[in-house]
Amino acid sequence: xxxxxxxxxxxxxxxPLSPWAVEIVDVCKRFGRTEAIxxxxxxxxxxxxxxxxxxxxxxxxxxxxxxxxxxxxxxxSVSVAGFxxxxxxxxxxxxxxxxxxxxxLYEDLSAMxxxxxxxxxQGLQPNLxxxxxxRLLAFTRxxxxxxxxxxxxxxxxxxxLGLACAMMGRPRVLLLDEPSVGVDPVxxxxxxxxxxxxxxxxMAVVWSTSYLDEAERCDQVLLMNxxxxxxxxxxGELASALEHRSFRLRNPQQDRRLVxxxxxxxxxxxxxxxxxxxxxxxxxKDAGDEEIHGLAREVExxxxxxxxRFEDAFVDLLGGGPxxxxxxxxxxTPVRAEGKVAVECRDLTRRFGNFVATDxxxxxxxxxxxxxxxxxxxxxKSTTFKMLCGLxxxxxxxxxxxxxxxxxxTSQAKSxxxxxxxxxxxxGLLSARQNLEFSAGIYGFTGAAKxxxxxxxxxxxxxxxxxxxxxxxxxxxxxxRLALACALMHRPPVLFLDEPTSGVDPITRREFWTHIxxxxxKGVTVLVTTHFMDEAEYCDRVAxxxxxxxxxxxxPDGLKRTVAGDGAAxxxxxxxxxxxIQTVDAKNAELHARQAA
Amino acid sequence: MRLxxxxxxxxxxxxxLSVWRDPKSRFFLIGPPLIQLxxxxxxxTLDVRNVDIGVYNRDSGSRAYELVSRVAAASFxxxxxxVHGRADLRRMIERREVIAVIDIAESFSRDIDSGxxxxxxxxxxxxxxxxxxxxxxxxxxxxxxxxxxFSGSIGxxxxxxxxxxxxxxxxIYRWFVVPSLGGILLTFIxxxxxxxxxxxxxxxxxxxxxxxxxxxxxxxxxSKMAPAxxxxxxxxxxxxxxxxxxxxxxxxxxxxxLLVSMLVFILSVVGIGLMISSVCSxxxxxILGAFAIGVPAVLxxxxxxxxxxxxxxxQILAQAIPLKxxxxxxxxxxxxxxxxxxxxxxxxxxxxxxxxxxSAATLFVRGKLQ
Numbered sequence: 015x016x017x018x019x020x021x022x023x024x025x026x027x028x029x030p031l032s033p034w035a036v037e038i039v040d041v042c043k044r045f046g047r048t049e050a051i052x053x054x055x056x057x058x059x060x061x062x063x064x065x066x067x068x069x070x071x072x073x074x075x076x077x078x079x080x081x082x083x084x085x086x087x088x089x090x091s092v093s094v095a096g097f098x099x100x101x102x103x104x105x106x107x108x109x110x111x112x113x114x115x116x117x118x119l120y121e122d123l124s125a126m127x128x129x130x131x132x133x134x135x136q137g138l139q140p141n142l143x144x145x146x147x148x149r150l151l152a153f154t155r156x157x158x159x160x161x162x163x164x165x166x167x168x169x170x171x172x173x174x175l176g177l178a179c180a181m182m183g184r185p186r187v188l189l190l191d192e193p194s195v196g197v198d199p200v201x202x203x204x205x206x207x208x209x210x211x212x213x214x215x216x217m218a219v220v221w222s223t224s225y226l227d228e229a230e231r232c233d234q235v236l237l238m239n240x241x242x243x244x245x246x247x248x249x250g251e252l253a254s255a256l257e258h259r260s261f262r263l264r265n266p267q268q269d270r271r272l273v274x275x276x277x278x279x280x281x282x283x284x285x286x287x288x289x290x291x292x293x294x295x296x297x298x299k300d301a302g303d304e305e306i307h308g309l310a311r312e313v314e315x316x317x318x319x320x321x322x323r324f325e326d327a328f329v330d331l332l333g334g335g336p337x338x339x340x341x342x343x344x345x346x347t348p349v350r351a352e353g354k355v356a357v358e359c360r361d362l363t364r365r366f367g368n369f370v371a372t373d374x375x376x377x378x379x380x381x382x383x384x385x386x387x388x389x390x391x392x393x394x395k396s397t398t399f400k401m402l403c404g405l406x407x408x409x410x411x412x413x414x415x416x417x418x419x420x421x422x423x424t425s426q427a428k429s430x431x432x433x434x435x436x437x438x439x440x441x442g443l444l445s446a447r448q449n450l451e452f453s454a455g456i457y458g459f460t461g462a463a464k465x466x467x468x469x470x471x472x473x474x475x476x477x478x479x480x481x482x483x484x485x486x487x488x489x490x491x492x493x494x495r496l497a498l499a500c501a502l503m504h505r506p507p508v509l510f511l512d513e514p515t516s517g518v519d520p521i522t523r524r525e526f527w528t529h530i531x532x533x534x535x536k537g538v539t540v541l542v543t544t545h546f547m548d549e550a551e552y553c554d555r556v557a558x559x560x561x562x563x564x565x566x567x568x569x570p571d572g573l574k575r576t577v578a579g580d581g582a583a584x585x586x587x588x589x590x591x592x593x594x595i596q597t598v599d600a601k602n603a604e605l606h607a608r609q610a611a
Numbered sequence: 612m613r614l615x616x617x618x619x620x621x622x623x624x625x626x627x628l629s630v631w632r633d634p635k636s637r638f639f640l641i642g643p644p645l646i647q648l649x650x651x652x653x654x655x656t657l658d659v660r661n662v663d664i665g666v667y668n669r670d671s672g673s674r675a676y677e678l679v680s681r682v683a684a685a686s687f688x689x690x691x692x693x694v695h696g697r698a699d700l701r702r703m704i705e706r707r708e709v710i711a712v713i714d715i716a717e718s719f720s721r722d723i724d725s726g727x728x729x730x731x732x733x734x735x736x737x738x739x740x741x742x743x744x745x746x747x748x749x750x751x752x753x754x755x756x757x758x759x760x761f762s763g764s765i766g767x768x769x770x771x772x773x774x775x776x777x778x779x780x781x782x783i784y785r786w787f788v789v790p791s792l793g794g795i796l797l798t799f800i801x802x803x804x805x806x807x808x809x810x811x812x813x814x815x816x817x818x819x820x821x822x823x824x825x826x827x828x829x830x831x832x833x834s835k836m837a838p839a840x841x842x843x844x845x846x847x848x849x850x851x852x853x854x855x856x857x858x859x860x861x862x863x864x865x866x867x868x869l870l871v872s873m874l875v876f877i878l879s880v881v882g883i884g885l886m887i888s889s890v891c892s893x894x895x896x897x898i899l900g901a902f903a904i905g906v907p908a909v910l911x912x913x914x915x916x917x918x919x920x921x922x923x924x925x926q927i928l929a930q931a932i933p934l935k936x937x938x939x940x941x942x943x944x945x946x947x948x949x950x951x952x953x954x955x956x957x958x959x960x961x962x963x964x965x966x967x968x969x970s971a972a973t974l975f976v977r978g979k980l981q
Contacts, residue, residue: 403823405819405823425825426825433820433823441629443628444628444632452622452625455618455624455625456622456824457825458618500820
């Protein structure tokens with residue numbers, strides 16, 4: 015009798031038992047005239063990691079916010095742990111943790127103050143504060159940094175702190191909106207392991223991402239495009255449908271960028287990327303493999319079938335990647351080779367007070383090469399990068415661009431380089447055309463020459479439709495094109511790209527690299543920093559930086575080879591990256607131990 | 612460090628467009644300054660009107676009656692309240708029923724009739740110190756004119772006792788406020804436009820793009836002067852015109868000299884604004900910086916309190932405030948037909964301020980490269 019009573023009161027307090035952590039039924043969401051979510055139904059399982067993937071503007075963030083009960087659906091219903099998001103929004107806020115893409119942390123508060131603030135915001139009982147903070151700090155390994163301002167934490171640490179804040183109230187559902195943007199592979203790996211541990215405890219986690227290798231490791235995937243769910247299920251199932259359609263052209267005897275471009279122009283090929291010295295292609299559905307065999311013979315490459323990846327399926331589902339020929343490449347006049355070395359730095363050192371950000375960095379970049387600068391956050395790669403393009407003066411050492419010293423011939427050296435940053439650096443208050451005119455103007459173009467250059471850029475990047483719009487209103491792909499057009503206006507022989515594709519979806523990234531490959535074939539030298547390991551594969555050579563030093567400098571294949579040989583047949587770039595850094599850590603630990611002894 | 616024309620032109624165009632294309636910033640550039648000019652011309656008046664005054668008349672003579680009736684007839688007085696006794700007096704002041712009480716001694720009429728000065732005490736509400744001081748001034752005027760008249764009847768010369776205000780004979784407060792307001796509003800608009808300009812680019816990441824281009828720090832600073840110089844001058848001229856034609860403040864000086872000094876003044880404020888902006892990394896810091904500099908600058912400019920009354924150190928510091936010099940030129944040009952020599956002697960300190968601050972801003976921008 016009494017047990018019946020208690021179960022009756024339980025039923026009054028807790029919702030009808032639902033097997034789903036989140037259930038989305040026929041949801042639409044409109045903002046004014048735009049339909050962000052169109053008739054979406056999906057389910058998220060408890061104890062599972064669900065990946066939310068899709069190109070930019072697919073509606074991922076809107077779906078996240080619907081699940082967090084921050085916005086109400088225009089039609090349909092969202093329920094979290096059985097609670098309806100409209101009727102019981104407050105309860106959902108209490109049992110779900112949400113980590114937004116940005117603005118999650120107060121940058122002017124210390125890590126500890128952020129934790130305290132979130133504890134108060136979530137109504138955590140004061141007597142539980144200490145033990146909760148201890149648990150979270152131990153979990154995220156942030157104890158040494160509690161007094162540091164959140165704004166001063168590295169990208170990876172910020173995300174871990176954000177995760178800690180979202181986990182404050184021991185949520186049953188954790189919603190993470192692009193937690194890995196701008197985070198280096200090592201921190202990304204750690205973040206991933208943390209979230210994995212949480213699902214082990216029965217928590218439902220939704221992880222939205224533009225890294226498809228992450229999606230591949232999720233238990234469940236929701237693939238969105240244009241506001242619709244295109245696929246719901248385990249990632250492997252989607253990939254397995256592409257069996258016998260993925261191939262690799264190993265060691266072609268022609269320039270692999272040209273091979274990729276030719277492969278992408280084949281009718282039967284829907285997607286292709288460069289992987290070190292090989293080219294990986296995916297054939298269209300029901301397309302024969304004769305064309306690709308023909309190409310392989312022609313370029314004397316070994317053609318081998320490879321296991322399909324989730325990324326292949328993703329691109330295939332979204333109608334394939336961009337074609338292989340870049341209009342820029344076709345129109346650009348080739349850069350004349352003036353010297354063999356395009357960028358050179360010798361013993362480049364930069365100190366900030368007592369802190370050494372870069373320690374005697376030396377390398378040379380040959381003309382027409384793509385040179386990648388990789389490394390964890392805080393390794394000194396952006397400091398190096400800034401010194402190479404003249405944004406920062408080195409404490410000692412020299413940097414040369416096209417043989418010109420950035421320290422003495424500053425203006426001439428600067429006119430030889432183009433620069434494109436993560437934030438695209440466009441003037442939002444000016445129209446697209448005015449941005450182009452400004453770029454042409456600051457590189458000294460006037461009159462007919464100026465009109466000609468601008469006209470050319472408009473044509474090459476197909477910007478005519480958007481000339482009157484503010485860059486802020488452009489679709490991401492066009493925004494990126496506009497930024498590239500501005501950076502290329504003066505036809506620089508050297509192009510610096512600082513995390514140019516951070517937070518950009520795979521399709522837009524492919525288009526970007528088609529342009530970059532085209533430019534390199536015209537003799538342009540490219541220096542790039544990135545956290546995407548698949549982009550590192552596009553580089554001719556990669557410098558891996560760690561603790562202010564270059565710890566490895568080799569071709570992508572070379573780097574992978576150095577860590578191979580211990581079991582794993584073919585390590586990924588990411589594995590190579592993590593392994594190389596662990597090796598340095600191990601050596602340091604050994605050194606410390608010996609010193610202590 | 613050459614100024615290459617096309618590069619500079621592109622940057623100037625960009626600066627002007629980024630201020631002008633945004634409808635919000637366009638509105639804030641024009642709307643609030645003009646609204647403030649008109650509102651403050653009426654609101655920020657130190658004229659005292661409509662006051663209540665208590666009269667504790669212990670004298671029953673005709674002189675006292677004369678004084679009371681003159682005060683009652685004065686235009687600034689709303690009504691007189693008879694006071695009966697000390698306790699009453701205290702209560703009325705305390706409850707703010709009156710701003711001042713005139714305490715007329717029993718011997719008032721007798722003293723005047725016998726040729727001595729008649730004595731009346733005025734008790735003022737110190738909580739309203741400013742207005743009370745002005746009321747006292749007005750009352751003194753009345754008492755003096757009363758004394759002068761009476762003394763005139765016994766043959767002494769009364770002329771010297773009367774005060775005559777030159778340049779603004781009727782002490783119309785608006786004549787003083789409107790030109791000064793023009794200078795103050797111009798200070799803030801210029802300071803804000805320029806303080807935000809570099810900080811905004813730094814926040815949005817476009818400043819790096821500018822620094823990797825062949826643009827030199829001098830070009831960057833020169834181009835950043837453009838919007839403030841252009842919009843500031845237009846606004847300053849418009850406010851001056853509004854003062855003359857709408858608010859009927861006489862303009863007696865040289866228009867050309869005022870225009871030249873206005874340009875110099877704006878340049879000196881632009882220098883301060885850019886100096887703030889070049890050391891700030893966010894727009895929030897820049898706004899706080901602009902206010903941290905702008906508010907004391909206005910307070911110490913001599914608008915509210917005469918610079919001569921300040922402690923020596925602050926007087927020296929006030930020389931570094933462009934508004935201090937510009938206010939003298941402004942008020943002089945409007946009311947005193949300030950001669951060119953006086954305009955120049957107040958303009959050259961602003962030239963020095965402009966030179967120092969603009970050079971500093973250029974150095975700071977270049978310093979950011981290191």
